[in-house]
Amino acid sequence: MEVGNVSVEFDHVLGILRALLVLGLGITLARFAARALEKAILARGDRQLAMLARKGVFWFLASLVLVTALHQLGFNLGVLLGAAGILTVAVGFASQTSASNLISGLFLLGEKPFAVGDTITVGDVTGEVLSIDALSVKLRTFDNIFVRIPNESILRDRVRTLSRFPIRRFDLKLTVDFREDLKALEKVLRATSDHNQVALQEPKPLFLPLGYEEWGIGVQFSVWSAREQFFVLRTSLIQEVQQALLAAGIDIPYRRITLSPPATGADEAGLETAAEPSGEG
Template sequence: MTEQLLHWLQSEQASHLLKATILLLAGFVVAGLASRAIGRILIKNFSQHHVVLFKRLVYWLLLALFIASALKQLGFSLSVLLGAAGVLSVALGFASQTSASNLISGLFLIGEQPFQLGDTIKVGNTTGEVLSIDLLSVKLRTFDNLYVRIPNESLIKSEMTNLTRFPIRRFDLLIGVAYKENISQVRQVMLNVADNNPLCLDEPGPIFLFLGFGDSSLNIQFSVWAKRENFRDLRNSLQEEIKLAFDKAGIEIPFPQRTVYLAQQATPIQTEATEPVTQNNPV
């Protein structure tokens, strides 16, 4: 028994098995070291989530190369393995075209970095906070605490808005005042409201735009800037304060009005007349 074992250890088969084992162990070590090195290099320019994905990709690619070398030492033909892998890839490609498209789109998203974890984005009618960025999909949490999964292919093909990419945001308030109002007075009242609101930034300053003459009102756009974390509070507080300031100054915010003329049916001895009737539509 001992002689047979010694004879086998001295054989070429044992030598190949030893080399294959060494290659496998070296593969685990090299793949681990390379993935950690890639992580240290990329951490300065990419988010933690993207770094983890790149580390996994490098680890498994290097490990696959060492496994292929180990199999070659054991006598497996790489051409046969590559051929089988090619056939399998084609079959999987036809079976999972959507997944492959999402995978490629995910790589583009990781390289482009249009958003990061914690950002608030809007895709179509969905707005939410980014929870994870994976190779196949992006997960969001909406403001009403719903979990939404968006395929990466949809993100690449559609328009996406990052609401928190920059440190400040502008709020545009569209409002109308009655034709009898003094535009200069309206401007001063709105500027005073913005000046007294602590969430409004002084730089960039507020913008007052007279948009033109509407059907029932003088149309105005009043734009103010705020830090992105204060945007929602500013939007709510500013509108409430402007309404109170308008009421105090006697400035009217009109509702749509329509003037309807009703024609009366004339008798043979009467002439046709019209009587103007004004109808207010509070909608």
């Protein structure tokens, strides 16, 4: 009888060892296969598809490995699959938001409004796309903050892809005095953009009077740059235009507020006395 118990325990231990061996080798091979597929797709330049393919292949193979390991331990797979089906239905009813995000993610993958590495603006959040997952999109903002946005919110909101095209335009808006010569102003602005190191000459800069405003004439000066140099252009052009306008003596009107100290009690009394007739002689 003791020999029988020892044999049963040995078979149980052997099953555990086989399950651990299957898990170890299977997960290792799944990771290797997923990374190999990712590298093959990255060679074609599609980072988004490479990331999704790596995750999909890994979890599919890992599921097969887990089922095989459970079989080595003697679990009845039919019962497990039935329980998993019931659990899936229950979770599906309980997580309708997740299902909506999953469906929205499929629409995003099909439409491809942006890709991994792009800079996008969703609502009031702007950042670089780190990943596009089944339920959400992960962003890293310019101040290095991690932001997770559900796919459903992205599908319903307006999305601006700032890095979609190779060049971008910076619109500099300013107001000049009514008495300023707009042709002279245009000449100064164009000369400034010509000397800017990152400003493009094609497309040509645009000088556009916007109309009369409360404090003067509104003007827009639009300059193009390479996408990677946009923030360099914005910073340098504002500084250079300021120096050029000062050198040319072109006035930019601004609101002036004059503050005067309140009158003291003695001054008020003196004013009242001076305002009233004396009534003598």
